Structure formats: structure tokens, C-alpha cells
Amino acid sequence: MSEIKKIATRESYGNALVELGKEHDNLVVLDADLAGATKTSIFKNEFPDRHIDCGIAEANMMGIAAGLAATGKVPFASSFAMFAAGRAYEQVRNSIGYPHLNVKIGATHAGISVGEDGATHQCNEDIALMRTIPGMVVINPADDIEARAAVKAAFEYDGPVYLRFGRLAIPVINDNPDYKFEIGKGVSLKEGTDVTIVATGLCVNESLEAAKILETQGINAAVINIHTIKPIDKDIIVDAVKKTGKIVTVEEHSVVGGLGSAVCDVLCENMPAPVLKIGVNDVFGESGPALELIKKYGLDSESIAKKVKEWLNK
Template identity: 60%
Template sequence: MAEKIATREAYGKALAKLGKVNEKVVVLDADLSKSTKTSEFEKAFPNRFFNMGIAEQNLMGTAAGFAAAGKIPFASTFAMFATGRAFEIIRNSICYPKLNVKICATHAGITVGEDGASHQALEDLACMRAIPNMVVINPADAVSAEQAIFAIAEYHGPVYVRLGRAAVPVIYDANSFRFEIGKGIELCPGKDAAIIATGIMVAEALQAREMLEKEGIEARVIDIHTLKPIDKEIIIKAARETGAIVTAEEHNILGGLGSAVAEVLVENSPVPMKRVGTRDTFGESGKPNELMIKYGLTAAHIVEAVKEVRKLK
């Protein structure tokens, strides 16, 4: 995991590649194309790129119109504005009629860093997961992100993809990895506890596993890149075989991955569980790595949670 690439960077490159093989793809942005990296598509296909200005409701409404006309629109802006300012349009104009719109929102989570609390979306997954007909995806690295973009282009219906600003470790091998919507990935086996992570926290989970291994604790690591529809089978299997679950997300513990996993467990295989994530709070301006420490989102915090949950077995 030496190489680091931001998932937004992978998104931009994937769009440019996708545009070459699928003429139905159009891309819309809210005056942030250099940051969201949709500028990569704009350079290659200027006639299929539309800058909607700083008007996020219009961005989503226009994307809905493109979808109704048979195109495959990818609509991008920062996660805070996509899921916050444009929520009602997404709900009523995209998800209610189940239109084929792909909302790819960047700069999500606490690692937005210096932009501060107003730009750090920590509730976007919860908001999107609650809307009927919406698929919710949060890739762990650049390889997963690129393949996710191609996968959602083939899927017919609304999709929300969460992408990050900061460079993160590359976990997967592009030659062997295959992204499948709704299918979690067991990255490492383990019998003592299972760490179920999403997005950038997958890398932290892998690091936590190495730290635990030195203490004789075998932790299973699972990447849940699709929060909705969630892979119930892999979660239930982990619960039955390890007897203890820790979730890890760069998101509020309310409504995101932790909540989604808890819902599966309580109805199918209740076991002790701990959630690593922001604890019902807003973020603040700061360096991403320092914020990760302050808000409890590091491998060390996952290790602590695993040790605590094992005591409850």
C-alpha cells in the first residue's frame, strides 16, 4: 500500500475512459470541475460536458432531464452540497421516478481538512442511504473507484458515489480486482473479530489488523464498498464465525456503515459490536491526519475497539 492516489483523481480518469466507450455518458458539474476532476472529461468531450454554475439544485434537476432523455448523466460537486443543498431534488426528481443519474460527490468526510466543518460531509451516506431506489457506494481506493464508475454506468438507476479529496493508499491490484455492486470483499481472514470498513477506513483497518496480529489477535478485514444494497451474507458470516464486529467509517456513526451493519446483525445474528467513526459531531479546520487522530479515525482507534468488543464475547 505504498502508492497513494485520491479517489477523486481516479474518478476523473475513469470518466475520460468511459466517455470513449459509451457515447450516452454526459457529465455535469457545479463550477468545481478542477476540484472534482470532471475537467478530465471536459477536455476530452467538451460537447458532452455542462457546467451548471454554483446551482446544485439545477445541477441535479438537469441531470434528471438528461436521464429522462436516455443519456447517462454523471453529476458532480462537493458531497456537502450534493447531498445537502440538493437533497429534495435528488429525492423527488431522481429517486422517486428512479432515473438513471449517477451522483459522484467528492471532498467527503473529515479529510477535506482545512476547508472545515461547513465542507466536511459526515452525514452524506446516511442521507443517501435513506432514500428509496438509491444505490450507495464508497470505494476504498483508486482501483476500486475507477471500476465502480464503469460498474454504475452499466447499472440502470440512481447511484451515489462518495469520493475523497486526500490521497489514500492503493489497496487493490488493478489486474485482478473486480468491483461488483452489492458484494463486500474479505481482504484478510480472522477468527477473533471482524473489522468491517468502508472508504478510506479500509486502509486503516488493514493497518489495525497488522497491529493486532503482533498481539496474537486474528482480525478479519472486510471492505463494504456498497452500503446499499449491503452484502448481508458476508456480514452474517463474519458475525457467526468471529463473534465480534467493529465497523470503521469516515462518517458519523449514526446512519452510515455502523448503522447499516447493526441493522443486519440485530435481525440475523446479534453479536457484540463497536462503531468507529465521528461521534455525532461536526468537524473543524485542520490537517487531515491530525483530524483523523482527534476524531478517532485511525488504526489505533480500531485496535482499541477490537480489544473492547472481544471482552463482550
């Protein structure tokens, strides 16, 4: 069997920017002294005149991005999620969100899979923060193909977009001719009858693998990829619960304010149903190898399958 292709979505971000840069002269990339890590260095090498290193001053970078957007440019402001969503929150809210400017925020190194950088850099709160900003689109792609498609869709969308990317190389799962990316539209990856697993980001592949494990245990789980947390696809969630009656959400993010909370909002308003939220349980991360942390925090396929089975058996 051939080895599964794995690519970090931050790498996808850098490559997608170059492809778009070749077609659009108004695309500008900003970075906060992290071009090598965010992979915007790929764009910088190709278009040095359209890359601006703002230094370790993320809040100022967001202000510069807002100014560029006001002149008709399409800026992609890039940094670690902890700094883009955390440190610069006020500027994102007031300088980009409030005037609804056409700024794209490329936030890399999100979640506990940042690994050895530890709790201070493992941002598990960014989706929650960005969801609260009126008019902000929030996208968390599941693999290389989806990440590149998301960057293109963000460029074409008129308004602020938060794009969440990871450090860890993850399997490519959307390499099929039928794949189509559309902002606000979830993707059904597997049909099922007993429970629906709704996942986002790197947890999509782990959820697919968890569904295979559950299948061997007599549990038929559906799997849905929600790449756009906001606006969320209400129809696919409501249709899923009509079929299976139960929902499990899986995310590399806090269970407070992320995908699970967004799904619960939809169900409370449209079709109340039992929900199990799997994610980071209101704790900070810690330093360690990414794969070991994913397992320790219960986000690997075996842990997901075990939690789903235990919940269904209650």
C-alpha cells in the same frame, strides 16, 4: 522498500469518466463550478461538448441531470458531498429517486479528510441521507482501483447511484489480479478468528493496518471491505459473525445512519451480535490538516487497534 502508491479517489473519478466517455457517446458530465476540485475537468478537456457547468446551483444541476436521463443520456452530476447530498437533497429525492431515473451522482470531498475546508464542507452525513432514498445505490470505494471500477459499474447499472469520493490521496490496496468489483458484494481482505472489522472508504486501509497491530498483540482480526453500503452484502456480514462472534465497523462518516447502522440492521434481522461502531461520534468536524483530523477523530490504524482491543477486553 518501494513507496506505497497513493491516489485520491476524486482523481480516479475524473480518469474513469474519460475512459467511459471514449466508449459511450451518451455519457454526459455535469458540474457545479467545481470541475477543478472534483476532477471532472479531466473529462471537460477531453469532451468539452459533453460537459455542462451548471454554476453554483447544485439543486438546479440535479434537475438538469434528471431531464437528461429522461432523454436517454447517462448523466454524472458532480459536486462536493456536502452540496450533492446536503444542499440538493430534495431534488435528488424527488426528481431523481422518486422517478428512479438513471442519474449518477459523483460526490467528492466527503468526510473529515476534506481537512482545512472545515465543518461546513466535511460531510459526515451523506451516506445516511442517501441510504434513506428508495432505490438509491450507495457506493464508497476504498482506493483508486475500486473507484474506477465503481464508476464503470455505476454506468452499467440502470438507476440512480450515489458515488462517494475523497480529497485525500490514499494507498492503492486492490492492485491484485483476483480483484473483482460487483455492486452489493463485499470483499474479504483478511481472515480472522477473534473479531471482524468491517470498513468502508479510506478506513479500509487503516483497518488492515490496525489488524496488523492487533496481530502483534495476540488478536486475530478478520477485515472486510464493504464498498457498497446499499444494497449491503448481508451474506458476508452474517458469515463473518458466525466465525468471530463480534463485529467492529469503521467509517469516515457519522456513526448515526452510515455503515455501522447498516450492519446493525443486518445483524438485528439475521443474527444478533455485539457491535462496536467506530466513526465520527455525532459531532461536527473542524478545520485542520486531513491526517491530523483522521487521528484526532480516531480513524487512524493505531486508534482503531486501540479501540478494538479495549472493547474486546471489556
